[in-house]
Amino acid sequence: MDLSDLINVPAILPALKANSKKQLLQLLSERAAAISGIPEREVFDTILQRERLGSTGVGNGIAIPHGKLAGVKRIAGVFARLETPVDFESLDDQPVDLVFLLLAPEGAGADHLKALSRIARVLRDADTVAK
Numbered sequence: 001m002d003l004s005d006l007i008n009v010p011a012i013l014p015a016l017k018a019n020s021k022k023q024l025l026q027l028l029s030e031r032a033a034a035i036s037g038i039p040e041r042e043v044f045d046t047i048l049q050r051e052r053l054g055s056t057g058v059g060n061g062i063a064i065p066h067g068k069l070a071g072v073k074r075i076a077g078v079f080a081r082l083e084t085p086v087d088f089e090s091l092d093d094q095p096v097d098l099v100f101l102l103l104a105p106e107g108a109g110a111d112h113l114k115a116l117s118r119i120a121r122v123l124r125d126a127d128t129v130a131k
Contacts (some may be wrong), residue, residue, distance in 0.1 A: 011035055013080035020089050023049070024080075025065060028101040031078045036069045036103060047101065056092025066102040077102045 013031065018024035033040035046067035050056065057063040078101045085095030103108050 011076070011078045013078065014081050015090075015117045016080040018048075018086055021051075021086055022048075024086055024096075024099065025081070025101075027100065028051070028065070028078050028080060032076075032101055032103055036072060036076060038103070042069060042071070045065075046103075055089040055091065057088035057092075057096050059077065059090055059092040059094065061085060061094055063088045063090065063099045064102060065095040065099065068104045068106045068108060070106050072103050072105045075102065075104045075108060082104050083089055118131070 012078035016024070016027060017107065018027055026044055029044035029047060030040050030072040032038070032043045036043070039040075046069050047065045050067045051065060055063075056065045078102075080099045082097045082099070089100075090096060
């Protein structure tokens, strides 16, 4: 699975401004809703519910918030590089400046996990992140 299978140009936010984790998730949900046709509130509530289980801030300035929704037809995402890092309650307690929001169909199962794994691998590659 290639990241280009998960995002397209409108799903890339190269200089996003957010002051908090909540605001960041709202902005990402807004973009995901515009791209997917899923109501923004539904996207936001799903992502927030997942965050309540534990932060998706994986460390090294990276977060991969994700969720499964009934109306999603295929796995898709929104990528953002933040102008200023925000506290995301990450595993390493470091602020986040790279975020990849991932939405998957409710029955995605293994494909959802494969996508999360691929995103994590790519974002942990220092050369890729430097670009």
